[in-house]
Every structure is written in C-alpha cells, then in structure tokens.
Amino acid sequence: MNVISVEDLRFRYRRAERYSLKDVSFTVKRGELLGIIGPSGGGKSTLCLTLNGIIPNSIKGEFEGDVVITDPRTGEEYNTKETPVPTLSAVVGLVLQNPESQLFNMTVEEEIAFGLENLGLERNEILRRLRWALEVTGLRGLEGEFPPNLSGGQQQRLAIAAVLAMDPSIIVLDEPTSQLDPVGRREVLGLVSLLNREHGITVVLVEHHTDYILRYADRVIVMDRGEIVLQGTPEEVAEEADTLRKLGVKLPPALEVSHELRKRGVLGEAVLTPEAFLRLIGRSSD
Ligand SMILES: Nc1ncnc2c1ncn2[C@@H]1O[C@H](COP(=O)(O)OP(=O)(O)OP(=O)(O)O)[C@@H](O)[C@H]1O
Known part of the structure; x- marks a missing residue:
C-alpha cells in the first residue's frame, strides 16, 4: 500500500526565478524508510514541506502535480492541495532541522x-x-525540565516526541541531526530506526550522513537542482558512486574503498558498511 504518492510535482516559490522542484515523482509504501540525500539547494527541504501540505497551503507559489497521502489506518486519501494542514498533520508529522525552532513551552511535558x-x-x-x-x-524522568536546558539530542528527541503524540503514521524528518554532535546524532537516528522497525511508522528522512541512509533505508532518492537524479535501493544507488561523488555527496569510507578496489579488479563487489567490507576481505567484523 502506497502511503505517499507524488506525481509530476513542480513548485516555484513566489518571486523565485527558478522551480525548486521539477517533475518529481515517487511513492512510499507503508512501513518503508525512505532516505533523501543530495547537495545543498537540491530541493530536499522544499519536498518535505509538500508532504504535509505546508506547500502549497501555507507557503504559496506555483504548484503543479499531485501529492496524495493515504492514512493506512482508515484507507482515506488526501490530496494535499485540497486538505487543510491540521488534517494532514494528524497523518504526517514533520520534524525540522533545528530543534530550538520547534520548542516553545516551559516544560518537556507541556511541550508534548x-x-x-x-x-x-x-x-x-x-x-x-x-x-x-x-x-x-x-525522555521519561525529564518531564519537568525546561527544554532549552536539555542537550541537543534530547531537544530533538523532544521535538520528535511532540510530533509522535499526535499519533502520525508517517514522519518526515528534514536533517534532524544537522545541529547535533555525534552523540546526539546517534540518539536521534537510533530513535528513528526504532520508530520505523518496532512501531511500524513510515519514515521519510533527509540526512547528510549518507552512511546511515545507505545502511538503514529501504529506498533512497537523490535530489539535485529540484530533480530526482537517482532512485532505488541503497545497493542500486551505491552503484552510482561516481555520480554521487560528482554531486558532492559524501560516501561512507567502506563504499569509497571497496568501489575503488572493485574498479581495480581487486574486489568483485562494492559494499556499504565496514562490517560487510571486513567480511568481504575475509576478516570477521566481530
Ligand atoms: N522560501 C523560499 N523562497 C524562495 N526560494 C527558496 C525558498 N526556500 C528555498 N528556496 C530555493 O529553493 C531551492 C531548493 O532549496 P531547498 O532548501 O529545498 O534545498 P535543500 O536540498 O533542502 O538544501 P539544504 O540541504 O541546504 O537544506 C534553492 O534554490 C533555494 O534557494
């Protein structure tokens, strides 16, 4: 069952010269984790804003095509251009880059x-x-805390908690770890995996850390200048390592090295993770 269906989507912000999204089409199945990667300015954030209807309902512009969200619990379909944002927000939760911009209550509990x-x-x-x-x-035990006193990872987890409390079946996260240190990043990405795997929540995740996307996503979309330039499983997308590098996408070291070694005929395949790399060269990762 497709819970997100995007067809021939084009969008130009008011007064912008160029389209920020051009002929974007893809679907997301119930329970999938879709990763979106690509260079800055590629249209990733704009695409996220179309998934819960902020574009075109609150942020207006030239909008063509369709974004249809299906609530997997009721089977009801919502075309975003005909549905108010609060209705869509009950199905699609949106988490933004900067946790501070999403937190404005005095305690963790009030925020949620x-x-x-x-x-x-x-x-x-x-x-x-x-x-x-x-x-x-x-976050149990931190109910009474003042949100700005929390660590970056805790703040972003709180922003996610506030979205989860609305009981969405889909969550869209736009670079939720870009403001976090490695500890915070692990906390947040661990939570995203948990929500997807244990709680069956469909996830759309924009993330600069390609290693996570290639390791955990079911499918990957690569965006550049408003267009989808690659789309497929992590393995299929990783096959295009040269294209990704040209776009400035940072590749996981295991992929970089194994891809180079394959080109030179040393290895038969390129792999996505250090564990797989060690297995390939005959050393266990244990
Ligand atoms: N509010 C806006 N008004 C006009 N143009 C905008 C607006 N927001 C984004 N853009 C333009 O739309 C294009 C896509 O930007 P977008 O932020 O969606 O890309 P991105 O892939 O998310 O980049 P980043 O990784 O830097 O967040 C860029 O050319 C950007 O300048």
Whole structure:
C-alpha cells in the first residue's frame, strides 16, 4: 500500500526565478524508510514541506502535480492541495532541522501535550499519548525540565516526541541531526530506526550522513537542482558512486574503498558498511 504518492510535482516559490522542484515523482509504501540525500539547494527541504501540505497551503507559489497521502489506518486519501494542514498533520508529522525552532513551552511535558490539548482529546487519552511519547523517546524522568536546558539530542528527541503524540503514521524528518554532535546524532537516528522497525511508522528522512541512509533505508532518492537524479535501493544507488561523488555527496569510507578496489579488479563487489567490507576481505567484523 502506497502511503505517499507524488506525481509530476513542480513548485516555484513566489518571486523565485527558478522551480525548486521539477517533475518529481515517487511513492512510499507503508512501513518503508525512505532516505533523501543530495547537495545543498537540491530541493530536499522544499519536498518535505509538500508532504504535509505546508506547500502549497501555507507557503504559496506555483504548484503543479499531485501529492496524495493515504492514512493506512482508515484507507482515506488526501490530496494535499485540497486538505487543510491540521488534517494532514494528524497523518504526517514533520520534524525540522533545528530543534530550538520547534520548542516553545516551559516544560518537556507541556511541550508534548501542547498539540494534544488542541485536538480536544479526553484527559485519559492525552495522558496515555504523553506517557507513550516520553517512553519511546527515552525522555521519561525529564518531564519537568525546561527544554532549552536539555542537550541537543534530547531537544530533538523532544521535538520528535511532540510530533509522535499526535499519533502520525508517517514522519518526515528534514536533517534532524544537522545541529547535533555525534552523540546526539546517534540518539536521534537510533530513535528513528526504532520508530520505523518496532512501531511500524513510515519514515521519510533527509540526512547528510549518507552512511546511515545507505545502511538503514529501504529506498533512497537523490535530489539535485529540484530533480530526482537517482532512485532505488541503497545497493542500486551505491552503484552510482561516481555520480554521487560528482554531486558532492559524501560516501561512507567502506563504499569509497571497496568501489575503488572493485574498479581495480581487486574486489568483485562494492559494499556499504565496514562490517560487510571486513567480511568481504575475509576478516570477521566481530
Ligand atoms: N522560501 C523560499 N523562497 C524562495 N526560494 C527558496 C525558498 N526556500 C528555498 N528556496 C530555493 O529553493 C531551492 C531548493 O532549496 P531547498 O532548501 O529545498 O534545498 P535543500 O536540498 O533542502 O538544501 P539544504 O540541504 O541546504 O537544506 C534553492 O534554490 C533555494 O534557494
């Protein structure tokens, strides 16, 4: 079942000279983790904003094509240009780059409960969702903390908790780790994997760290200048290492090295992870 279906999408911001998205088409199946990579200015953030309808409903411009979101729980289909953003937000949660820009309440608990109170849910349901969001994001025990006092990784996990409390079946994350140190990045990407694998949440993840995308994504889209230039499984996309390098996409060292060794006839295949590389050259990764 496709939960996201994007067809011939073109978008130009008001007063912009060029289109930021050009003839973009792809689908995402229920439960998939779709990774989006590509150079700066390629249109990744713009694409994220089209997935919960902020474009074209709140940010206007020249919009052509269709983005259709299907709620896997009800089977209901929403064409984003005909659906209000709050309706779409209940199905597609959006997490942005900078956690600080998404946090504005006095405590962790208030931050998570904020959107819930506006939904008109019963007190018990609010508490159930609050507890679940705290638990799954590992923030239990920090309910009373002032969000700016949290670490970067905790702040981003809090932004994710606030989105999760809305109970979306799809989450779109636009470079959620770009402001984080390696510890924070591991925390957040670990949480994203958990949500996808253990909780069946469909994930669209824009991420500069290609190693994570190639390791965990089910499918990968590479964007450049508003267009999808490559699309496929991590293995298929990794086959195009030369194209990726030309675009300025940083490749995982295992892929770089094994790709070079394959070109020279030393290895028969290129691999995506250090573990696979060690196995290939006959050393266990244990
Ligand atoms: N609000 C805006 N108004 C006009 N043009 C914009 C706006 N936001 C983005 N753009 C333009 O749209 C194009 C795509 O930008 P976008 O931010 O979507 O790319 P990106 O791949 O997410 O880049 P980055 O990795 O730097 O975040 C760029 O040329 C950018 O200048």
